[in-house]
Amino acid sequence: MFEELLEDIAQKNGLREVNTYLKLAAGLGAIILCLFSTGYIPPLFIAIVLTLVILFLARVDMQTYAELFVVPLWFAIMSVAGIILISGGHDLFWRWDILPAFSLSITRDSINQGVFVFCRVLGGMSAICFISLTTPMTDIFTVFRRCKVPEAMIDLMMIIYRTIFILMDQVVQVYHAQVMRLGYSTWRESLNSFASLCGAVFISSWDAGEDLIRAMDARCYDGKFALMGETHPVEKLPCLAVGVFLMLSTAVVILCGNNTIL
Amino acid sequence: MSSIILEARNVRYRYPRGMEAVCDISFHIRKGEKIALVGPNGAGKSTLLKMFNGMIRPDSGLMLFDNRPIEYDIASLRILRKRVGFVLQNPDRQIIAPTVYQDVAFGPTNLGYPEHEVKRVVTLALRHVGLEGFERRPPHQLSGGEKKRVAIAGVLAMDPDVLVLDEPTSGLDPSGSEDIMELLDELNHDGKTIIISTHNVELAYPWADRAILLLEGKILEEGVPQIAFGNPEYVRRAHLSLPILLELYMEMQKRGFQVQEKKPHTVLDMMHCIETVLHKTTRLIHPGTITVCNVDQDIQNTISTWLSSRSGITVGAMGTRAKQRAENEQIHLDFTYGVIDKCILKSLLGEDSLIMTTATMVDRITQRVREYANESGVPIIVNLLEVKQP
Numbered sequence: 001m002f003e004e005l006l007e008d009i010a011q012k013n014g015l016r017e018v019n020t021y022l023k024l025a026a027g028l029g030a031i032i033l034c035l036f037s038t039g040y041i042p043p044l045f046i047a048i049v050l051t052l053v054i055l056f057l058a059r060v061d062m063q064t065y066a067e068l069f070v071v072p073l074w075f076a077i078m079s080v081a082g083i084i085l086i087s088g089g090h091d092l093f094w095r096w097d098i099l100p101a102f103s104l105s106i107t108r109d110s111i112n113q114g115v116f117v118f119c120r121v122l123g124g125m126s127a128i129c130f131i132s133l134t135t136p137m138t139d140i141f142t143v144f145r146r147c148k149v150p151e152a153m154i155d156l157m158m159i160i161y162r163t164i165f166i167l168m169d170q171v172v173q174v175y176h177a178q179v180m181r182l183g184y185s186t187w188r189e190s191l192n193s194f195a196s197l198c199g200a201v202f203i204s205s206w207d208a209g210e211d212l213i214r215a216m217d218a219r220c221y222d223g224k225f226a227l228m229g230e231t232h233p234v235e236k237l238p239c240l241a242v243g244v245f246l247m248l249s250t251a252v253v254i255l256c257g258n259n260t261i262l
Numbered sequence: 263m264s265s266i267i268l269e270a271r272n273v274r275y276r277y278p279r280g281m282e283a284v285c286d287i288s289f290h291i292r293k294g295e296k297i298a299l300v301g302p303n304g305a306g307k308s309t310l311l312k313m314f315n316g317m318i319r320p321d322s323g324l325m326l327f328d329n330r331p332i333e334y335d336i337a338s339l340r341i342l343r344k345r346v347g348f349v350l351q352n353p354d355r356q357i358i359a360p361t362v363y364q365d366v367a368f369g370p371t372n373l374g375y376p377e378h379e380v381k382r383v384v385t386l387a388l389r390h391v392g393l394e395g396f397e398r399r400p401p402h403q404l405s406g407g408e409k410k411r412v413a414i415a416g417v418l419a420m421d422p423d424v425l426v427l428d429e430p431t432s433g434l435d436p437s438g439s440e441d442i443m444e445l446l447d448e449l450n451h452d453g454k455t456i457i458i459s460t461h462n463v464e465l466a467y468p469w470a471d472r473a474i475l476l477l478e479g480k481i482l483e484e485g486v487p488q489i490a491f492g493n494p495e496y497v498r499r500a501h502l503s504l505p506i507l508l509e510l511y512m513e514m515q516k517r518g519f520q521v522q523e524k525k526p527h528t529v530l531d532m533m534h535c536i537e538t539v540l541h542k543t544t545r546l547i548h549p550g551t552i553t554v555c556n557v558d559q560d561i562q563n564t565i566s567t568w569l570s571s572r573s574g575i576t577v578g579a580m581g582t583r584a585k586q587r588a589e590n591e592q593i594h595l596d597f598t599y600g601v602i603d604k605c606i607l608k609s610l611l612g613e614d615s616l617i618m619t620t621a622t623m624v625d626r627i628t629q630r631v632r633e634y635a636n637e638s639g640v641p642i643i644v645n646l647l648e649v650k651q652p
Contacts, residue, residue, distance in 0.1 A: 007400065008403065011399070011400060011403065136400070137360065138360045138361045138398065138400060141360065158359060158360050158364070159358065161360045162357070162358060162359065162360050162401070162402075165400075165402035166354050166402070169354075169402075208355060211350065211352075211355040212355065212358060214317060214350075215350060215355055215356045215357075215358060216358060216368075217317070217343070218315060218317065218343055218347075218348040218350075219343070219368055219369040219372065219416065219417070219420065220340050220343050220344055220369060220372045220373055220420070221368075221372055222340075222372040222373075222374070223372075224371045224372050224374075225359065225364070225368070225371065226359065226363070226364045226367030226368055226370075226371040226380060
């Protein structure tokens with residue numbers, strides 16, 4: 001289960017003990033800088049720095065990180081190919097008139113545009129990965145509370161977070177039980193099995209919901225959810241590192257302006 | 263005898279469109295008792311347990327807590343539930359919050375404790391169950407035994423007088439089950455009344471002060487475990503099995519051996535019983551001594567030198583903190599459950615042993631050993647490990 005894997009990595013990563021706000025500042029700052037940059041170099045710079053941080057400071061396994069990156073990377077490659085072929089511009093390199101009113105072309109401008117978008121995707125992806133691999137959800141709840149997100153929302157989020165894993169367990173169990181009895185052997189059978197899986201999980205989650213209320217009542221539920229104690233204090237070195245990273249990235253954004261690859 | 267804390271008077275309950283789950287049951291539970299409710303599936307154990315903290319209201323009859331009838335308005339229920347803690351069978355269903363700390367803090371927060379107080383009781387509860395350092399872990403990463411401990415800590419944090427546990431050992435491996443039973447023993451020693459429901463006769467038999475045998479919503483037998491499990495016919499009807507000690511004892515009786523009147527409660531009792539039959543008491547000139555080490559002191563240097571001078575000595579630990587301490591000091595533990603009895607057995611073989619335990623349990627060890635000495639006439643010496651001040 002991928003979601004579980006992500007959370008598990010986040011819970012054990014090397015930057016777990018760094019202050020949550022610092023990590024979020026680095027990640028969100030990187031995304032914003034990626035959006036502000038007009039050239040392809042700044043996002044690439046951000047992507048490389050954050051990837052190195054994820055691999056060597058957070059000590060995330062290289063293969064896991066690569067697997068995580070592959071899916072959006074395919075998306076990016078396909079849409080960039082589209083952009084390069086469809087958007088026009090000066091300095092034509094190649095052209096193919098398929099239909100009278102529609103043609104594919106590769107131009108200097110379209111390649112520049114494509115590379116720029118591709119690098120932005122890389123930068124944004126690595127920033128998102130940085131946040132999700134170094135900051136577990138449980139820490140983000142605390143930030144939400146500090147940011148005055150309505151209590152009811154946070155409580156709901158926490159209960160949902162907790163139940164996701166229980167539900168996922170249920171799904172895996174039912175799924176295995178079905179596979180063991182040849183549940184997904186044919187296409188028709190798959191449809192049937194999937195329907196009964198949904199039914200079974202719905203019933204058991206209904207059950208779990210009732211137990212949840214009972215469990216909360218048994219512990220005097222009064223509409224309150226405990227805060228997760230304290231966040232880790234802001235330490236000098238990580239604070240400095242995040243500051244340097246963001247400043248350096250800003251400098252790269254300003255210096256590179258809108259230079260292009262071709 | 264201590265005062266009655268929970269009482270049922272002619273309690274009946276029927277599930278909607280179902281059969282009667284509890285029919286006309288009356289019994290009482292005294293402060294500081296360890297009670298085991300045993301019976302087959304569907305005997306009404308869980309239903310009965312849920313009445314203790316007002317989650318189920320009996321159709322007729324009266325439930326009393328602290329000699330006052332339980333009231334079912336919200337305010338009274340809150341007070342009742344603070345004093346009667348309930349641990350569900352499935353810890354996944356009991357654990358609500360995304361981290362261990364938040365879950366254990368759930369009760370105290372809802373009771374309106376200030377934040378520093380919440381923190382204090384949570385730390386205390388987690389230390390009690392041996393889960394220090396687990397505060398920030400999400401529950402889905404914990405093992406079954408650890409989840410159970412979190413669930414127990416969540417209830418302990420509200421400091422209840424009575425702890426009700428539905429099948430506390432279900433789904434745990436044997437050593438995990440023993441650890442939980444030992445934890446319950448420890449909590450009981452701290453003055454909490456403990457009520458459990460279980461199928462596990464072998465665990466319940468030596469543990470419980472009193473057992474209640476339930477079948478089809480009625481009490482079949484009630485009393486000290488020797489009596490509650492003493493009738494093979496009832497035990498069979500309740501779909502349980504006889505505790506192996508009782509079975510042995512009965513077989514000896516059937517073969518005409520002159521066994522003592524008192525039925526054996528522990529392996530120690532059984533050995534005593536067999537030795538009387540064989541007229542071969544292990545009347546050693548020098549039974550082994552038991553040394554008790556109080557882990558609440560600074561024992562680090564003392565214990566390592568003490569142990570190194572006695573290589574191969576048997577070491578047991580009683581209580582969560584003692585076990586943790588042993589792990590920290592990298593001391594290999596031979597016994598972690600039923601430690602006192604096992605060490606007495608070692609003494610009877612002429613071997614020495616060491617028990618690591620917390621300050622409050624030291625008296626209990628000397629008391630138990632003295633009881634045994636009086637009963638059997640074998641004087642066993644209990645020493646307290648002297649801690650040298652550095």
